[in-house]
Amino acid sequence: MIWNQKIECMDREQLSVLQTEKLRKTAQKVYENVPFYKQAFDELGVKPDDIKSLDDLQSLPFTVKSDLRDHYPFGLFSAKSEDIVRLHASSGTTGKPTVVGYTARDIKNWGDLMARSFAFAGGNKNSVIQVAYGYGLFTGGLGAHYGAEALGATTIPISGGNTKRQIMLMQDFGTTIIAATPSYMLFMAETMEEMGVDPKSLKLEAGVFGAEPWTEAMRTEIEQRFGILAIDIYGLSEIMGPGVASDCECKCGLHISEDFFLPEIIDPVTLKPLPYGSEGELVFTTIDKDGIPLIRYRTRDITSLNADTCECGRTMVRMQKVLGRSDDMLIIRGVNVFPSQIEGVLMDIAGVSPHYQIVVDRAHNFDRLEVQVEVEGSLFSDEVRRLEELRAKIQADIQTVLGINVKVSLVEPKTIERSMGKAKRVIDNR
Amino acid sequence: MTSSCCFEYERKVINMIKQLSVFIENKKGRLAKITGVLADAGIDLIALSIADTTNFGIMRGIVKDPDKAVNILKENGFTASLAEVFVVEVPDEPGGLSNVLQLLDEADVSIEYLYSFVFAQNENALILFRVEDIDGAVAKLKQNGVKLLTADDIY
Numbered sequence: 001m002i003w004n005q006k007i008e009c010m011d012r013e014q015l016s017v018l019q020t021e022k023l024r025k026t027a028q029k030v031y032e033n034v035p036f037y038k039q040a041f042d043e044l045g046v047k048p049d050d051i052k053s054l055d056d057l058q059s060l061p062f063t064v065k066s067d068l069r070d071h072y073p074f075g076l077f078s079a080k081s082e083d084i085v086r087l088h089a090s091s092g093t094t095g096k097p098t099v100v101g102y103t104a105r106d107i108k109n110w111g112d113l114m115a116r117s118f119a120f121a122g123g124n125k126n127s128v129i130q131v132a133y134g135y136g137l138f139t140g141g142l143g144a145h146y147g148a149e150a151l152g153a154t155t156i157p158i159s160g161g162n163t164k165r166q167i168m169l170m171q172d173f174g175t176t177i178i179a180a181t182p183s184y185m186l187f188m189a190e191t192m193e194e195m196g197v198d199p200k201s202l203k204l205e206a207g208v209f210g211a212e213p214w215t216e217a218m219r220t221e222i223e224q225r226f227g228i229l230a231i232d233i234y235g236l237s238e239i240m241g242p243g244v245a246s247d248c249e250c251k252c253g254l255h256i257s258e259d260f261f262l263p264e265i266i267d268p269v270t271l272k273p274l275p276y277g278s279e280g281e282l283v284f285t286t287i288d289k290d291g292i293p294l295i296r297y298r299t300r301d302i303t304s305l306n307a308d309t310c311e312c313g314r315t316m317v318r319m320q321k322v323l324g325r326s327d328d329m330l331i332i333r334g335v336n337v338f339p340s341q342i343e344g345v346l347m348d349i350a351g352v353s354p355h356y357q358i359v360v361d362r363a364h365n366f367d368r369l370e371v372q373v374e375v376e377g378s379l380f381s382d383e384v385r386r387l388e389e390l391r392a393k394i395q396a397d398i399q400t401v402l403g404i405n406v407k408v409s410l411v412e413p414k415t416i417e418r419s420m421g422k423a424k425r426v427i428d429n430r
Numbered sequence: 431m432t433s434s435c436c437f438e439y440e441r442k443v444i445n446m447i448k449q450l451s452v453f454i455e456n457k458k459g460r461l462a463k464i465t466g467v468l469a470d471a472g473i474d475l476i477a478l479s480i481a482d483t484t485n486f487g488i489m490r491g492i493v494k495d496p497d498k499a500v501n502i503l504k505e506n507g508f509t510a511s512l513a514e515v516f517v518v519e520v521p522d523e524p525g526g527l528s529n530v531l532q533l534l535d536e537a538d539v540s541i542e543y544l545y546s547f548v549f550a551q552n553e554n555a556l557i558l559f560r561v562e563d564i565d566g567a568v569a570k571l572k573q574n575g576v577k578l579l580t581a582d583d584i585y
Contacts, residue, residue: 375453375486375509382451382488382513382560383542384481391485410486412455414507 003119022287114147114243125152132180139241186365253318477547
């Protein structure tokens with residue numbers, strides 16, 4: 001089912017006209033209200049009025065994550081504080097989170113965009129939607145929630161965790177659509193098997209999965225174990241939250257809601273825009289947001305765009321499943337992790353920067369992170385107790401800083417490969 | 431007062447033995463590599479103990495030339511250090527160790543670890559101790575007539 005036929009199947013020429021108009025208004029808004037953008041525009045010698053077509057997008061400045069951090073907490077907001085009705089935050093490379101703000105209109109639009117995604121999954125007002133994304137500052141839970149309500153479905157705000165209870169309610173409430181991370185879904189399948197519940201016996205018809213990268217193999221596994229349609233959903237809090245792009249039933253790329261988010265693919269090194277079909281870094285300009293509109297935000301996600309009309313009838317451009325990142329951020333069990341955060345913890349403990357490596361594995365659909373630290377010089381002790389204390393302290397401090405539990409291994413010096421240039425800190429075996 | 435302080439200091443220094451400690455990952459062949467490095471450098475192992483956990487081990491040993499041993503191991507990419515320990519000599523019969531432990535207990539000395547070894551020509555047992563308060567321990571044992579070895583006795 002298509003939620004907004006008029007927009008989602010709009011002729012692309014008409015769409016360009018709509019987008020250009022929205023882009024001009026957005027450029028005007030940020031130029032007038034956000035000193036950071038006024039300065040950035042002025043430095044490039046560009047004025048909002050100069051924008052005559054979508055080609056002029058290339059002349060506008062980029063925005064990166066550290067810009068949000070540098071202007072923490074509200075420096076990049078365009079709307080007045082009395083008009084901001086919601087704040088969300090996500091983790092950054094250092095202590096401070098990235099903060100985004102929403103006006104009432106933004107919240108309503110977000111709900112509508114997310115409803116499109118649920119409609120992709122076959123959802124309608126008769127659906128019973130279980131939202132197993134975390135509720136809180138993370139945009140996943142509330143984003144999916146408002147989308148389910150906008151759809152008119154019966155919404156179960158269960159959040160993450162408490163797996164046995166989730167399964168019981170899924171049976172008792174007759175959940176038809178679930179919103180969760182794909183790895184959590186597979187974890188639920190295993191728990192069900194332990195409980196003696198057949199995943200196929202549920203009333204579940206579809207799932208909307210995202211917040212972490214996942215493979216086609218995982219999709220097939222979810223679909224086969226549960227007997228449901230599994231669609232991929234993409235989003236990031238800086239741009240809106242979940243609902244920026246979503247699979248349709250064809251599963252041949254995620255349709256981007258281009259009436260709200262103008263996508264570009266750029267070469268991450270030269271920063272030049274690339275044509276449709278080329279792989280590169282995904283950049284978004286939000287053209288219909290009031291709270292924190294962003295110009296040419298570099299997502300660091302690598303993908304390609306396809307503008308052909310899809311078999312489902314939608315004309316909105318499709319992005320390939322995200323292939324990787326152009327920075328070193330990891331997503332572990334849905335949590336953003338930057339190696340530099342781990343380096344920070346080690347430095348605080350050791351006083352120096354020991355050689356370390358991060359190894360990521362996935363076992364039984366559960367992400368695991370191991371931090372290997374070389375024991376050298378002042379870190380060493382002849383007492384087992386002290387080495388164990390060191391290990392425990394590193395583990396505890398990482399838990400505090402990152403919010404995830406990791407394995408810490410002490411290794412001999414020189415066992416971690418040295419590199420000529422940037423150290424290869426991460427080995428991702430997933 | 432001054433002379434007794436010097437005497438105490440001298441006693442402590444004489445009875446303090448340097449023990450070699452090396453970090454070993456639980457991987458095949460690491461211990462063989464360490465002993466190989468020492469052998470190649472002509473360093474004789476007098477006593478040896480290995481503490482193991484699930485994840486790593488610590489090799490502890492008394493060698494003839496502890497300073498040389500530490501350096502040669504570091505050059506070969508191992509993490510090694512020296513720790514201060516003392517060695518007592520007790521008759522090789524039941525109660526030998528127990529007696530010493532009771533004395534240390536009375537003096538409130540907490541023991542980090544210990545292990546024992548022998549010299550071929552000697553009928554007595556040798557026990558190495560690593561404690562938090564080496565001065566207190568040595569003083570208490572000497573007061574009670576326990577024989578402590580000196581660095582010269584060993585290497």
